[in-house]
Amino acid sequence: MSFDLQPTLKGEKLSLRPVRAEDWEGLFAVASDPLVWEQHPDSDRYTEPVFRKFFRDAMESGGALIARDAVTGEVIGSSRFYGYDSKKREIEIGWTFLARAYWGGAYNREMKQLMLDHAFKYVDTVVFLIGPNNIRSQRAVEKIGATRVANRIGANGRESYAFTISLDAWQQRGAKAK
Numbered sequence: 166m167s168f169d170l171q172p173t174l175k176g177e178k179l180s181l182r183p184v185r186a187e188d189w190e191g192l193f194a195v196a197s198d199p200l201v202w203e204q205h206p207d208s209d210r211y212t213e214p215v216f217r218k219f220f221r222d223a224m225e226s227g228g229a230l231i232a233r234d235a236v237t238g239e240v241i242g243s244s245r246f247y248g249y250d251s252k253k254r255e256i257e258i259g260w261t262f263l264a265r266a267y268w269g270g271a272y273n274r275e276m277k278q279l280m281l282d283h284a285f286k287y288v289d290t291v292v293f294l295i296g297p298n299n300i301r302s303q304r305a306v307e308k309i310g311a312t313r314v315a316n317r318i319g320a321n322g323r324e325s326y327a328f329t330i331s332l333d334a335w336q337q338r339g340a341k342a343k
Contacts, residue, residue: 168256168287170228170246174279177235178272181279184229184243189220191240192231195264202262206296206323223260232263232276241267244276246284254289261302270308277309281335289332294325303328310338 171183184192193216195201202210209215223229228246233239242263249256258280263272284291293306294317303313303326311328318324 168246168249168251169283170249171230172283174230174283175235176275176279178275179232179235179241179279181230181232181244181276184220184223184231186224188231188240192216192220192243195240195242196262198265200265204296204299204301206298206321219260229260230280232272234267241272242276244280246280248292249288254287255292256284256288256290257292257294258284259294270305273305274309277306281309281330285332285335291330291335293328293330295328296323296325306330310334 172181173183174181193213196216196219197211197213199208199211202208207215207219210219223243223245226245226247230244230246231240232242232244234241242261244261245259247257247259258277261273261276263276267273281291291311293302293311295302295306306328307313309330311330313326313328315327316324317327
């Protein structure tokens with residue numbers, strides 16, 4: 166069974182679907198807030214030329230998803246699956262951003278839950294690569310059970326902190342929540 170990198174996923178708070186070219190305007194409206202990128206290594210991603218490259222890369226990745234508020238339908242952000250390794254049974258989740266009105270945990274947590282539940286149909290490990298200064302994202306993945314395991318050089322050539330969560334840890338976490 167091959168990994169479906171662009172599923173449509175629905176939760177109570179948000180829905181995810183593959184990014185399309187016509188999503189540019191809605192995603193740029195969210196991404197144009199400088200505070201969204203404040204702790205990110207590409208802190209100028211709020212500018213149109215830098216975000217245009219990000220958007221193009223997202224489209225070319227074949228794993229980008231747009232996030233919409235499940236109630237209003239409003240575009241609230243994006244995330245992506247990347248680097249599927251069938252031999253290691255591993256995938257990366259990253260490039261996630263949300264509009265500030267959706268910060269605070271519940272929306273990011275549901276996005277990650279939907280993506281992790283999907284990923285663990287195909288892999289045993291999910292990796293999150295996060296910039297060393299992006300404390301907000303580091304704490305967010307720790308809240309869902311990911312553990313910092315190493316430093317890695319990401320696809321962008323920069324050093325990142327690698328956090329992972331295993332299928333076993335995810336299942337144990339789910340059992341505790343019930």
